[in-house]
Amino acid sequence: MIEKGKISALQLGMMMYLVIAPTAILNSPSISFRYAKQDLWISPIWSLSGWMAIYLAFKLHDMYPGHNIVQASERIIGRWPGKAVGFLILFIYLYINSGTTRLYGEFVSEAFLPETPLIVVTGTMVLVCALASRGGVEITGRFAQLILPVFIVLFLSNALPIIPDLKPMNIFPVMPEGIMPSIAGSIVLQSWYCQFITVSFLLPFVSDREKAAKSVSIALIAVIVTLVVANLVTLLLLGEITGHFTYPFLILARYISLVEFFSHLESLYTAIWVFGAFMKIYLFFTYSCLPPLNG
Template sequence: MMQNKGFLRVKEILAITLILVGVKLSDSTPALMAQKAQNGFWLIPLLAFICIFPSFLVLLYLLKKYQGKNIVELVESITGKWIGKCVGILLFIFAFLTLTLDSRNYIEQIKLLYFPESPTDIIFLVFIGIVFFGAKKGIEVIGFTSWILLFFIQGAFFLVLILVYEDIVIQRIFPIFGTSLPVMLTEGVKKASIFVELFFLLITYQSAKKTSMFRKGALIASIIALFELTIFYFVYTTVFDYNSIEKIQFPFHDITQYINFGEFLTNIETIFMIFWLFAAFLKFIIFIYITSWIFGEIFAIRNFEPLLLPFSFLVMMIGLLPFNSVMNELVFRETLLTIMSPFFIIFPFVLWIIAWVKGDLKQ
């Protein structure tokens, strides 16, 4: 399948970005952040966004200057072919590892919450199979589907906020900065890569009808995703205290346990599970597609559709390696976030400096 160019509009770009980044409100990311920041963890998305968003803006500026390129082509144009290839491979490794560790995270949620008696490998196989067949449809279909389902997914998340409102205890956010302000700032920098999917999405920069549409959709979605993460993490803090949140692995699903419609309609968390599954499938359909696209771009494989199957298999095999979800989350994912954050904060500015020294930005 050739790279699809010129199909996506602002709404599709917005939907893809929101699903890829915003769904972190429903996984184990808040529990990971609460390990050190405690009840102040709800501010970490804001601190992380402040750290990493200027770097994203720099890349958008460079892509605008170097017209007709995506992120891999941009790096090669600025740094040269061989350095660019090395950086591209590093970008692919980051994307692939993020995809793999996140997918194991979601498989653990599905198993522990809904199919506790089913083998992990069977659940993983079914999940990745659906993701593979969805990714084969191409970026145009993925974008259209994301836009259609976005309303239902966002509506379900918004309904959770409304129904859990009475269980919020505002006093639980104190002290505001949790353990301490220095810890909060440190965690904000270390966890800045919770927005790393924004950088991976730049491989699709030329897939929009106009590049201005991509920039507009991505920027709007980034702000909305930040708002959603902050609001939901605030709700988790005020419904559970910090002693609970750092022990609750999947706070979104736990918070749905509080929801009921009167005395007769209780235990309705299954309804929200349906929309959560839609979001999860779409997230990984998008993710495996752009990861394969990055690899194909590095090695000039224009027809990268055949890569989807082996990458799907590798994601499942490597994703099954951690012995349990605790090791996957608190060791591997924590380490990956810590490594990626300084890279994506600093490297875009390094690219900008090189481009400026070369005189390319004067054009």
């Protein structure tokens, strides 16, 4: 598609946050708990791949303005090797999108729509995302501004009501075997953090480029804080059984019951996941179609 739209640095940061955080909180607690146990809340702090991805994206943009990582690869290693690298990068995006779509479908089908065929659940999501991606990068930025406050409200609606029932002793002992278990628990998280390389696809369309690095860095820090909070509240409520659930944060939502009628908040959690999956699939569709400004 021919892209003439522009986004702000703030919108860029919002988009990157929404690509990672909503989908990561789905099963981050259970994945980290397998390796880190009670130190699972420390695992998201080890975010080296995220910082490296951001540095690489901005460095490439400084060296080859107006080019994303796919076009820059042709300038660096030659036309055909560069095209091969570009194809590999786009294939990785296709793979991530297919995995996200499958995970979304299995979650919705298993938790809420067991009688609905999986192809219907995933097919409708893919169709909506494909249609939405035709709106271009400027519409994507505006949509991120709309969705982010909704996500924050829904996330806090799941986390705050259970504070009185949390058990602080579940966090102890802290690092009984040193830092290695928490680092091991972060290995899978690194695959999410490194998706910040997708900043490369959007930098050519940022209107206030000088603010972009700060905005994306804040987005990464916000993702880290979100995962730390999600892992921590899950641990403090569920304790040793955290690893027994595929979607521990969903258990938190089902646990909430306020003044005898404010309950069954798993619908809010579902909204978080649907928003997150939609945003990720939608943005990755858009990333894969964006040309360089001077291409």
